[in-house]
Amino acid sequence: MAAAARTSPRDVFTQAWHAAVGRRGRSLLTAAGVGLGVAATVATLAVTATASGAISDKFDATRATSLTLRWPERVSRPEPGVIMNVTRLNGVEAAGLICEAARDEHRATAVTPQHATGVPTRIGLLAAQPSAFSALRVAPVSGRFFDDGHGTRAEQVVVVDTVAAQALGVSQPGQLIYVDGAPVSVIGVYEAPVGEARMTAAVIMPYQRCLHDSREQPLFGQPMVVVRTALGAADQVAGEARLALYPADPGALEALVPPDLRTFREGVEEDTRALFLGLALVSLIIGALGVSNATLVSVLERRPEIGLRRAIGASRAAVAGQFLVESGLLGLAGGILGTVVAVDAAVAVALVKQWLVVLDPALLGGGPLLGLLVGTAAGAYPAWKASRVEPAASLRAS
Amino acid sequence: MAEPVLEAVGLSRVFAGPPEVHALRDASLSVKGGEMVAVVGASGSGKSTLLNILGLLDKPTSGVLRLGGRDVTTLTERERTRARARAIGFVFQAFHLVPHLDCVRNVMLPLVHQGVPRDVRGHRAEAALGRVGLAHRLTARPGTLSGGEQQRVAVARAIVHDPTLLLCDEPTGNLDSENTATVLELLRELATPGRAVVVITHDQQVRDAADRWVEVRDGRCGSHQSA
Ligand SMILES: Nc1ncnc2c1ncn2[C@@H]1O[C@H](COP(=O)(O)OP(=O)(O)OP(=O)(O)O)[C@@H](O)[C@H]1O
Ligand SMILES: [Mg+2]
Secondary structure (H helix, E strand, O other), X not given: OOOOOOOOXXXXXXXXXXXXXXXXXXXXXXXXXXXXXXXXXXXXXXXXXXXXXXXXXXXXXXXXXXXXXXXXXXOOOOOHHHHHHXXXXXXXXXEEEEEEEOOOOOOEXXXXXXXXXXXXXXXXXXXEOHHHHHHOOOOEEEEOOOOHHHHHOOOOEEXXXXXXXXXOOOOOOOOEEEEOOEEEEEEEEEOOOOOOOOOOOEEEEEOHHHHOOOOOOOOEOOOEEEEEEOOOOHHHHHHHHHHHHOOOOHHHOEEEOOOOHHHHHHHHHHHHHHHHHHHHHHHHHHHHXXXXXXXXXXHHHOHHHHHHHHHOOOOHHHXXXXXXXXHHHHHHHHHHHHHHHHHHHHHHHHHHXXXXXXXXXXXXXXXXXXXXXXXXXXXXXXXXXXXXXXXXXXXXXX | OOOEEXXXXXXXXXXXXXXXXXEEEEEEEEEEOOOEEEEEXXXXXXXXXXXXXXXXOOOOOXXXXXXXXXXXXXXOHHHHHXXXXXHEEEEEOOOOOOOOOOHHHXXXXXXXXXXXXXXXXXXXXXXXXHHOOOHHHOOOOHHHOOHHHXXXXXXHHHHOOOOOEEEEEOOOOOOOHHHHHHHHHHHHHHOOOOOEEEEEOOOHHHHHHOOEEEEEEOOEEEEEEOO
16 A cells, blocks of 8 residues: 555644544643633733733823922022923923922821821921912812912911821811911812822922021921923923023932832832742643643553554554644643633723723733643653553553 | 465564563464464463564564565564554454544544545545444444444454454454354455454354464464364
């Protein structure tokens, strides 16, 4: 007979396919093992990618549109009108001066102790121009903000954020609190933006309190110019604003990088991600051991089949190939299964958290590929064992 | 008279122990095309050992084996696999059908592992199943067949590639006498000119159906003509 006298790769594949499909229940269980490992890996990668995408989106938007310049030490504090030089600039949407005082528990207090809620909070004290509120994206939730008139008339008015209001027992605008021993009237309450530490748990007075802060030990630090710019204009505005504010020595104005939320959160995230990836890897290894073990058991169980194939002309390589492909197929099935589960999980998390889903296409292809690799690697030893089966011994009547 | 399909001279097989077992000692046998030979003997006398050597599944410790006039004693593992695929068909007591493949796919297996083109495999497998009277059970799984039917599928598989030597180890050992008769009749028909059939058996019915029988005793062969 003029046959090729050897099993073609396509037939090796077909035989493996029939075995995997023909033993469906067992195959599914085996594939599920790999599937869990792949699902854990892909879900970890997908969820962390989506989460960091969400954080950097939020952060980039803030970062690209905000700018803070610190007034030089030992230079007298600027008059409020100076800010007009910045507001005029192209790309500037709002700008204002603010000063920050060191945090102190006793600086701002409730009128009577029983007004306070009891939780001692370190209230921050700020002085700010009205235009700084707009630059910092805050608006009153009740009452109103002070205006330039309050400042020039040196009226004893402040605004507080919701956290400070709670701590100081302020339930509505018009109430009094004590700041530095003197009574002041709270005319408005605002909600501090998330991540704006300066504005959280704070009492804000008109900028003139900072300008005329003529004590031995000044209460307020040097003023800062806060600027809100059009998207992407922050860098360009930084240079021009320095020149406009202090032409004598523009370089003396130090640009403050906003507290980098992203580095902080990513630092935390890197650790969590590494931990989860580690766990995913462990489950992947357990899955691989599962496939390996199941395939090995199947080789032992199917010794008569192997012996028969060898007797009727299958080479050792053809037998090994069949088991290798079979285990690779189970791995691939597990990989596809796991990826589907993982993507669903990631989308569910993103929906709950209202994040934009970030799915790397490489991950979608990578999950099944990972399963295929794990399955094939796990099948190597059982396949080798199968190729060693002696036909004569395995075909004895059972 | 036809040429000998199979010629074994002075075969011996020692299984290295411990304990060392001399399963075959100086066994000789010659079978011609068209002949059906029964091999009988007590349990443990060496019948299966002889059949494995004749079928190139095992190597003799000493002695010479010729298949179709060619000395196959010194073939490499790979060459033996090819010679097996080409020239020999096996039928076993336990059928050894692959449970997850249907009948046609089981019968096709020798063609698959020999690399016979796909388009002719199906026809040949169906023809072989027709030959054993199972044309109506092509897509059945072996598990759904009776013992007699399963053994007929195994016979179809053993002849689908048209081998010159058909080796059967207790083919009727798991069958009742009615099924035994059917399978025996098949084997008789398959001993056509150019093909020899060797059947190991304990069964008087089988021994009587053969052209002659050979008794293995303590690893040696003695020949007898059938009555
Ligand atoms: N792989 C092996 N290793 C060691 N001894 C073996 C091996 N195979 C067979 N034997 C021994 O060789 C002897 C012959 O065995 P064989 O299987 O050929 O007997 P048999 O005639 O087929 O018996 P039965 O009728 O019970 O099938 C026995 O004593 C057996 O134990
Ligand atoms: Mg035996």
